[in-house]
Amino acid sequence: MTLSIIHRLKLITLSGLILCSVSILSSEEEKLKFSTTEVAPGLYMLMGVGGFTGGNIGLSVGEDGVVMIDDSMPPMLDIMKTAIATVTDKPVDFLINTHLHGDHIGNNEAMGKSGTWIVAHKSLRLHLLDKGFPTAKGNVPAPKDALPMITFSESMDFHLNGYDAHIFHVANAHTNGDLVIFYKAPNVVHMGDVMFHGLFPYIDVDNGGSVDGYIAAQQQVLALINDKTKIIPGHGPLTNKTDLQTANAMIIDSRNLIAALMKSGKTEDQIVELNPLAKYHDDWNWSFITTERMTRQVYKSLIKGK
Template sequence: MKKVLLSALLLLPGLASAQMGDMSKVQVKSTPVAGNVHMLEGAGGNIGVSVGPDGILIVDDQFAPLVPKIRAALGKLTKGKDKTPEYVLNTHWHFDHTGGNADFGREGTIVAHTHVRTRLMNGQELMGMKIAPAPKEALPTITYTQGLSLFFNGEEVQVTHLPTGHTDGDSMVYFTGSNVLHMGDQFTRDLFPFIDLESGGSVDGYMRNVERVLQTLPAGAKIIPGHGQLASREDLERFATMLRESVELVKGKIAAGKTLEQVKAEGMPEKYKDWGSAFIKTEQWLTTVYQGLTGQKPGAVTK
């Protein structure tokens, strides 16, 4: 998917300006999910939106250049009454999910796990790219360690920390009345996920978090993934199966004494061929699993 690849490129601010032409062509599409909740797709992470008498609440906000288009989409949902979120909930710190923070944070309240604030405030290195510290307006002003609830638009919005998974600061957001769960990048439908080992992510932790969600997911819940189409329990179960099979496959090869290069050369089962069609290719996914299981640092030279 081109938009996922673009998301990765735009993590680097210097590249962001170079890609403005592409961003100008991005369309922000709105899809009703259930109850008060809608999903916006553009470039970067999927945005969850709650619209109702209390105003607008959004989960993640993609890239700064898309803010005018996101506002326009929000205006359509409110029939022109409002385009500004009262709350912005960040599922994690990555720039394709927090790029609009500086704009929306001037008028609304940003809420995120404490590690999200720390990483945005200090700047990070991601896949060899230097990410500059975020401006004050982009920083969460309400943080938590385990989770919290907001009561908004007639329902409880439960925000729950998912430890050491995609990063060390991920959260899922459950709209209790609408029965909609936004999982951020703890779930990418029918795509190999990016697990940020440099930001406290963990292959085992990622898998545990997905299993935990499956154990507690209410019947009939709709799921907004970090990337990919709107999903259901069946889609998340398929994703969990891929994670289990990937880990068992690589564990077996490590036990057999195979190197990373051999593991990549042998690949994944044919049924997962299309899962590497977006940003994270099959070789990258196997590299992440191998490094996560062996404790090898990302970027290390292997033979």
Template structure:
């Protein structure tokens, strides 16, 4: 009986571990560039001849799974880590990656926000540990030249936050947009961190101008995308912004816009999701326009 109880206990522990261990899906873009999907933001991986260049690192508890996924691709170490913005689902593994020897890079506002107390969705976030902070920052843009790939990191103003960066692999024609793009879903625009609807739309416009029909676009969340899908995403945001701007012009208040489902009804079936639904995007756009 004791042996049976032990076996049952081990069985349930194993089942629980399987349910709670974050799963990582690896998507191959080309022989050098990969995307690691799963809980948290999409991680970009560039494999050079001597090292790995990583974009974002999800949450701290996912680091072992990320490193395991990288090891299935290459034995090269992660030497560089660039953050597309400061949120914890993209920077939570920074301290772990710093201990692995990675040099952390970001826009200067990412370091400023990580090094101070911030409020996100009504919750106060304390400063990040020292080891999690970027050690190299840039104001406008930065170039990396790794193993025949020219990688441009450039700042986009007041989009998802005030510290967003796009990462453009110019030779491979691949762009990682971070959370300035939620593929196929309503986006989260963090107004408390300097985000805005106008900046978000302009961020999409920048990539649309850079991209061609063959460009691979990596969003911060959801699936690998392309220029056609990004244009559709941009056009929906422009339509919603213009509709809500009109409501403000005719004297409608926040409660009016919050409750007016007609403003978003054409997009709710596809673009609603558990994090940002139609009501939340109406409220966000209204507050963004009112405070601009």
């Protein structure tokens, strides 16, 4: 990824958008769109251009129908449909939710009402029933059409459009219900928010995420892929194994630096003051997960894990 792309990504203010909690003015909406990249025959990556459009979307199109991975946010519904229409006029048959955040499942209700079958980890459905569905105004009781109707615990497989897709639950990383989708033959993997390309990751400790789980989840994926694998991250451009290895090494080092200071008796604020992640600031800091917030979330994760 070029420095200019990194710079643009880091200028996008995502604070609160992970929970789908900002409104987007109509003038800004007009500038937003999804770019569509065919990463393998019949497999597409939809990524926002011109501003924040939610997480990256995966799309499988073929003779058996259409499978979509994640569905962005309500303000993006029309431009999402426009992007999908550039590659197929078929309805979406299945929608896979990678995790519970509103920038990835915000259009579940609209998709469900259109007849799409929603697939997710069992914890996501339970979360929506218990905590409600994330909206710009906060959580609301989950509409029936927004709920996954197919759930599982460990893994399941799709055999559609000439591809075998292995969908599996990884260690509790970004949340406690993260899914990764690996298309074996075309060698493409959609990682959801188990990868933020070129950015400090968001570890949602309050919803079951953990730094140790994040490291383990990325290593689960690394064990499956090779140097030719194309990786669709939750946020950021298409990437590869080398970039995932780099990200994983950064998180491991960050975790160990903070753990060592904790072991020496330092408090959270004292560790922040020492700024142990300073060497990563220029390359990984961004508006939502700043270097300070990365430090604090790793600290909180390690405290919670004791």
